[in-house]
Amino acid sequence: MGGSGRANAEKFIRDQTKERLQQAGLQPKACDAWLKAKPRITANYARDAAAASKYWRLGTELLGKLPKKPKRTIEQHMAASDILQDSRRAREDFLGRHAEAVYRKLTKSLAEFPRVEDLPYFAAKLVPGLTPTRAQVDAESALLQSEKDGVEIDQGIFLSHVLANAETGMHLCHAMLRPKMESIERSREFATDGVIDFGPAKIERVGKAAVVTVQNPRFLNAEDDDTLDDTETAADIAIFDSQSEICILRGGVVEHPKYKDRKVFSAGINLTHLYRGKIPFLWYIRRDMGIVNKMFRGLAMGGRGPDEMQGGTHEKPWVAGVDVFAIGGGCQYLLAMDYVVAGSDAYMTLPARKEGIIPGAANLRLTRFVGARMARQAILMGRRFECDSPEGRLICDEVVPPDQMEQTLARVVDDYTSSGVVSAASNRRAFRVSEEPLDLFRRYMAVYCREQAYCHFSPALIANLEKHWNAAQRKI
Secondary structure (H helix, E strand, O other): OOHHHHHHHHHHHHHHHHHHHHHOOOOHHHHHHHHHOOOOOOOOHHHHHHHHHHHHHHHHHHHHOOOOHHHOOHHHHHHHHHHHHHHHHHHHHHHHHHHHHHHHHHOOOOOOOOOOOOHHHHHHHHOOOOOOOHHHHHHHHOOOHHHOOOOOHHHHHHHHHHHHOHHHHHHHHHHHHOOOHHHHHHHHHHHHHOEEEOOOEEEEEEOOEEEEEEOOHHHOOOEOOOOHHHHHHHHHHHHHOOOOOEEEEEEOEOOOHHHOOOEOOEOOEOHHHHHOOOOOHHHHHHHHHOHHHHHHHOEEOOOOOOOOOOOOEEOOOEEEEEOOEEEOHHHHHHOOOOEEEEEOOOEEEOOHHHHOOOOOOHHHHHHHHHOHHHHHHHHHHOOOEEOOOOOHHHOOOEEEOHHHHHHHHHHHHHHHHOOOOOOHHHHHHHHHHHHOOHHHHHHHHHHHHHHHHHHHOOHHHHHHHHHHOOHHHOOO
16 A cells, blocks of 8 residues: 555544544544544654653543443443554554563663563553553452453553563563562571461471462462462472472362362362452463462572573472362463372363453463363363363373372372482473473463453453353352
8 A cells, every 4th residue: 555545544544533532522622632642653762652652641531531431332432442442552563663672671671570560560650651550550450340441451462562572571581480579588487487377378398398278268269369479479488498399289178068178279260359350460470470380490599591491490399289179270280280189079170261361371281281172172162171081180190089189199299209309300391391491481471461461351251250150149
């Protein structure tokens, strides 16, 4: 298309957008100001950042003149969609040119290692409008998921571009594999006492094993924003505890009368909290780049990078004990384990279809266990794997009667440690370099960040939760 043809097409689209904005009751002057401010991204970072920030600010002001999402008319919904989509296209364009420059400024030329729960908020200060501020996210966090405009989608777009760049993406992966400061501070306590009960998670030393137990009994040990930080801290401590040689992941005893006095491995993401808008988008990224990846790869410690070629991680074997079920995120943990012991009455599912989200890194890992066809059946069609089945045994190493779980786990620990585990880290790295090197994980997460952001705020997610979970009737 020639220059004049492109200009005519752009004018037609702009006129159509202006008409929809005015039909929603927005003032022509404000509409014109926003439409005319649309930046043309160049190679000049400073100029592009200033122009884009102005455009995003005017768009936010225009969106703020509309009623809140539940009270909008059809025309107002269409106008809001125009503002949000056009603003996001501008973010994609800006980051396509300048993501590396932004990240280098935020990390002082890669000298600092901010985590994903902080990085997008730092970006919001550096380039206003590129990502939402904490105040904007906090304002939406008070709403039901269905009532949000999804300002956090812009965090996903930003992280996707950071991860898509090999150098900045590997640096961010490194940042998320470093032990948390709280973990370092509490490790001395664990070394002395051999147990720390954080509430949502507990770590205790049992013989040669550091046992991490998830404890969210009211919600069948589901994961949510109240459990994630403490569980990651416990996992950090377990990995670098010098008095244990192996780590175990369990679920605690739950309150539900159906499973009275029984341990349950995990019910996955807390769907009630998700429906109620209490799961922030960054929760997904913190989880999969943090605790799950640490279990899979170990902790980045010292000056070397954490990829397999540099061998810069401190790691231990992980064993999971699966009682009753491993649903969603629970099943995702199993794909990062070195050994899985399950009760013969337990099962595993990845109910992404019934939730409307991507099941963490399962799309990357499940195929290695059950093959491509069954992986798609599990993720796209909700196939359930009984642990005590030929398919289930592709994920579970041992399946035993439920009352033999404790003694079996004790035997597995003894088998792993009786001759020492000095070669465990080396063998784990050797497996990973052929199956899932860190750079492959980085590329996966670049896609995941963007796609999960849109899934998290999709109307389909709400419909799925109401249809399959009866979420509207459940108490938080």
